[in-house]
Amino acid sequence: MTKKQFEQFCSFRDKFKKQIESWNKEYNKVLKEKIESLSGYEITNSFIYNEKLDEINENDNMKYIWIQDNPGYNEMLQNRYAVGASGKAGQNFMKSEGLVENFDKEVIVLNKSPVHTKVTAVLSKLKNKEIQDETQKYMAKAIYEVHNIFKCDLWILGISNLKGIFGTFTENIEDLYKNSTLNKKMFLYYHFSQGQFKKAYNSAGTALGSDNTDKILKNIGIGNREKYFDF
Numbered sequence: 001m002t003k004k005q006f007e008q009f010c011s012f013r014d015k016f017k018k019q020i021e022s023w024n025k026e027y028n029k030v031l032k033e034k035i036e037s038l039s040g041y042e043i044t045n046s047f048i049y050n051e052k053l054d055e056i057n058e059n060d061n062m063k064y065i066w067i068q069d070n071p072g073y074n075e076m077l078q079n080r081y082a083v084g085a086s087g088k089a090g091q092n093f094m095k096s097e098g099l100v101e102n103f104d105k106e107v108i109v110l111n112k113s114p115v116h117t118k119v120t121a122v123l124s125k126l127k128n129k130e131i132q133d134e135t136q137k138y139m140a141k142a143i144y145e146v147h148n149i150f151k152c153d154l155w156i157l158g159i160s161n162l163k164g165i166f167g168t169f170t171e172n173i174e175d176l177y178k179n180s181t182l183n184k185k186m187f188l189y190y191h192f193s194q195g196q197f198k199k200a201y202n203s204a205g206t207a208l209g210s211d212n213t214d215k216i217l218k219n220i221g222i223g224n225r226e227k228y229f230d231f
Contacts, residue, residue: 001150006058008149013053016142020049020114027131031115034126039118043076047114047135050081052104060105062150066090067143069120069158069166069191070113081109086193090157093192097213108150110143112136112158112169120158123165133168140172147182154182155221158191162228174229183231187221 001009024045031046048071056062066082074084082090082103091103100106113136117123123132147154156162162170177183190196205216225231 001058001060001062003058005149009056009146012142012145012149013056016053017049019138020047023047023114023135027128030128031126031131034128035115035117035122038122038125039073041073041118043116044079045076046116048076048079048081048116049114050075050109051079052081052109055104056108062108063100063106063152064094064108065143065147065150065152065154066107066109067154067156068109068111069161070111070123071116073118076116081111082107086191089195090192090197093197099213108146110139110146112139112156112166114139120161120165136166136169137172140169140176143173144176144180144182147185151182151185154186156186156188157197159188159224159228160190170228177229178231183225183229186225186229187217188224188228189217189221 024047028046032043035043035046068081068087071081072084072086074087075081081087087109094100094103094107113123113132115123115126115132115135117126126132143154156173177186190200192198200220201216204220205211208216208219210216
């Protein structure tokens with residue numbers, strides 16, 4: 001990346017880290033007990049920062065931005081995103097298809113929500129709409145800021161809850177991107193969990209009669225984007 005890009009990224013990273021710290025100070029007492037009772041185990045913090053971001057430096061070349069749902073169990077334990085089964089499956093796909101060589105040096109991972117839960121569906125049971133709205137709105141703006149820095153492909157992973165649990169996120173993403181040329185670099189895919197991504201990928205490849213990775217990915221990513229957004 002360029003020196004300017006790195007400076008802009010560092011500014012984003014510092015703001016994001018401070019915001020996570022602020023949310024934990026303000027809301028952790030409200031959410032922690034509820035999350036623990038619904039998940040069945042003790043947690044560190046309700047809001048999880050991705051410490052992988054701290055390892056990115058000026059020599060790295062960011063090729064993709066991944067947007068997952070929210071931090072799960074492994075992400076909470078390690079304070080790192082994309083380290084669970086789904087994240088590992090995704091990393092293996094990216095490497096096997098030659099899309100990246102070093103995932104952590106070429107992919108920035110963020111979430112639609114920074115709130116930790118055992119499974120995403122638990123978010124809807126927390127009954128804290130104001131907190132959900134505030135954090136999802138922030139993440140939409142944060143993602144747009146990072147995308148403007150690197151202007152690489154943005155993958156939104158997980159589409160089943162875009163109109164439900166992540167409705168606020170989706171509304172804000174649409175407002176930010178509808179008049180931006182960056183909307184053509186946004187692609188929507190199913191989760192890597194439970195083989196959803198790979199099933200859709202294989203199905204599209206068969207339908208297209210092609211094994212070209214780029215062609216298959218664009219076919220799926222653009223098709224899903226046009227279903228959910230007006231661009």
